[in-house]
Amino acid sequence: MLGRRGSLRFLAVPPFAWLILLFVAPLLIAILISFRGERGPVDFGSLLQLSTLQYEKIVDSPLWVRLLGISAVMALIVAIGATLLAFPIAYFLAFRARERAPVFLILLLVPAATSFLMRVMAWKLLLGSSGAINSFLLWTGLIQEPIGLLLYSQAAVVITLIYVWTPFAALPIYGALQRIDRSHLEAAADLGSGPWSRFWRVTVPLSLPGVLATFFMVFIPTVGEYVTPFLVGGTDGIMYGNLIQDFFTRAGNWPLGSALAVIMLVITLALVAIALRVVNLRRVVA
Amino acid sequence: MPARFGLARKTLVILAGSMLLLAACAAPNKLLVLEWSGYEEEDFWTDFKSANPEAAVTFEIGSSDADVLGKMEAGSQADVFHFYTGWQQFYVDAGLVKEIDTSKLTNWDKVPESFKELGQIDGKQYYIPWDWGFSSILYNTDEVASVESWDVLLDETYAGHISMWDDGPSAVAVSSYIHGWDETAITDEQLAQIEQEWKEQKDLNFKYWVDEYADLCPDVESGDIWIAYAWQGCYADRLYAGQAVAYANPVEGRNSWVGLYGISAKTANYDLALEFLDLKLATLTCSNLPNLFYYGCPNQEVMDAIEDPVLIEAFGLDDPSILANTNFTPPVTDAQREAWTEMWANVKAD
Numbered sequence: 206m207l208g209r210r211g212s213l214r215f216l217a218v219p220p221f222a223w224l225i226l227l228f229v230a231p232l233l234i235a236i237l238i239s240f241r242g243e244r245g246p247v248d249f250g251s252l253l254q255l256s257t258l259q260y261e262k263i264v265d266s267p268l269w270v271r272l273l274g275i276s277a278v279m280a281l282i283v284a285i286g287a288t289l290l291a292f293p294i295a296y297f298l299a300f301r302a303r304e305r306a307p308v309f310l311i312l313l314l315v316p317a318a319t320s321f322l323m324r325v326m327a328w329k330l331l332l333g334s335s336g337a338i339n340s341f342l343l344w345t346g347l348i349q350e351p352i353g354l355l356l357y358s359q360a361a362v363v364i365t366l367i368y369v370w371t372p373f374a375a376l377p378i379y380g381a382l383q384r385i386d387r388s389h390l391e392a393a394a395d396l397g398s399g400p401w402s403r404f405w406r407v408t409v410p411l412s413l414p415g416v417l418a419t420f421f422m423v424f425i426p427t428v429g430e431y432v433t434p435f436l437v438g439g440t441d442g443i444m445y446g447n448l449i450q451d452f453f454t455r456a457g458n459w460p461l462g463s464a465l466a467v468i469m470l471v472i473t474l475a476l477v478a479i480a481l482r483v484v485n486l487r488r489v490v491a
Numbered sequence: 492m493p494a495r496f497g498l499a500r501k502t503l504v505i506l507a508g509s510m511l512l513l514a515a516c517a518a519p520n521k522l523l524v525l526e527w528s529g530y531e532e533e534d535f536w537t538d539f540k541s542a543n544p545e546a547a548v549t550f551e552i553g554s555s556d557a558d559v560l561g562k563m564e565a566g567s568q569a570d571v572f573h574f575y576t577g578w579q580q581f582y583v584d585a586g587l588v589k590e591i592d593t594s595k596l597t598n599w600d601k602v603p604e605s606f607k608e609l610g611q612i613d614g615k616q617y618y619i620p621w622d623w624g625f626s627s628i629l630y631n632t633d634e635v636a637s638v639e640s641w642d643v644l645l646d647e648t649y650a651g652h653i654s655m656w657d658d659g660p661s662a663v664a665v666s667s668y669i670h671g672w673d674e675t676a677i678t679d680e681q682l683a684q685i686e687q688e689w690k691e692q693k694d695l696n697f698k699y700w701v702d703e704y705a706d707l708c709p710d711v712e713s714g715d716i717w718i719a720y721a722w723q724g725c726y727a728d729r730l731y732a733g734q735a736v737a738y739a740n741p742v743e744g745r746n747s748w749v750g751l752y753g754i755s756a757k758t759a760n761y762d763l764a765l766e767f768l769d770l771k772l773a774t775l776t777c778s779n780l781p782n783l784f785y786y787g788c789p790n791q792e793v794m795d796a797i798e799d800p801v802l803i804e805a806f807g808l809d810d811p812s813i814l815a816n817t818n819f820t821p822p823v824t825d826a827q828r829e830a831w832t833e834m835w836a837n838v839k840a841d
Contacts, residue, residue: 244825262833268840335713357698439698443839451839455658456832457557 239463259464269448273469276445279363280427286367287423288416291374299382313372325436328365332356357439365433374419381415421477428473445469521547522763525559525569528552534783538773563587570758571767576609576749576820577660583612588753591616595765598772606789609749609819618751619768622780623787626746628739629721638739641668643718645688650695652717657699659835662689668743675821682834689838727785727805747817
């Protein structure tokens, strides 16, 4: 018979094995590939012939590093935008929807049931030069020529990504708001605090763990995003993830693609660590 | 003793049965093809299907030339693989491809010599040519009077309405045509100049397209793109749609790309693979290429039989000198491909 601790350890084996086999091991292989001097068949022997050539190439290519910075800024805007839009949705679900909350929650996630590609392509129909927005503006006479910047631009990438992320971003905030002990709000009200004051001084601080979780949940994957910029980014909306994709799938240069990915991973994690240190979550919640 | 003898006999029977099963699994009636999406449709191997109704043909899909090479290098079990001109040398250097025994091909004499040569390395026939087409300038004749040179892709007059294919080696080829350089011997200085030219071109570019039918054609149709580096497939598509478009014959010559099939060095089904490729060249299968995809086929009899005016126009079949004035994509080295893709990454990241 296994004890309680033994049972927990036993139950933890499958997920740990899964993570090690399908996450940690591929990550280590990618790191090893990034230290290869040249592309070619990947075998165990060649993985151990380490070289810093790919990293030297990246350091010598300021445009690639700059693109990582641009992608991080775009990801920051997307994360802030999606979090700000998601908060009222989550607030409504947690405090106003009452017993209808599950229905609204399902409605919120219904668009996610359609293909990601379909949702992004829909924005091409909206933002294109002959799309819904330009057609409407032309019809009203507000513009004489279609606005070209709506599609195939950084703005199009940011708008589309905010749209894609917002429903998912609402979930962690909703969870955090649900966990707020309503008696705190009642106590604040009894002490003479008005609705706005209760919101800013009780609800918002207590929801911050969910808000920050949302922010990082959006920010981290968006830095390496490549599908959306590929579809709606055009010449100017390219992101760092597109470079990685190009080197893997079009150039067959896995070592350089891996090195670019490792640098992105390190810098993203560093940014998250710095942000967490600056925010000091424990103090905020306390 | 009798019991042990019985056990040994049972073991032998099981072993023999297993070997028979294994033999059946490895029967030469199975073929795995590393193919591009769309070409797995039966229309593109219909003669083989008719000749071998019992053969089990399965497909593994490659998404790019780099992906196909990567899969073969990683040990794909494919018997046959499909890639495009420019990548011939890599498979031979890595020992991934088996020489083609052309004496066993019944449709080989229908293939023009110039196409056969594209599949040769050091005088040996390693590949069979199949789908082919041109790369040139597709332009909207309502907006652009005429196009004489590849340099129209860098013409400021058409800023915001030009679209280049998202491909570094093709950018190098275009610049080489414009400057009259040998694209197989680009120097570092020339590559730096090419990079600068395409960085400047970026402001004129509407977008870099990736997929011909899903990505390029809709924007040509909408009128956003007036001038594009394009294959003849989109040109034929727009002609069928009745749009006012033309396909340039630049003074520097068009470019042409050719799809090639190789047989894996590891295949256990060489003869079946060879028959598969031979019947790719047969009349019905080959004619489905121009009829369904608007791509050329290397069976000259098929191309000569085309009567559809749109296809005649798209392939320039009424111009007997068209192929002689065309720049076929040459094989490049690993170092060149690497340098050119890095150059293109710089352009895109600028």
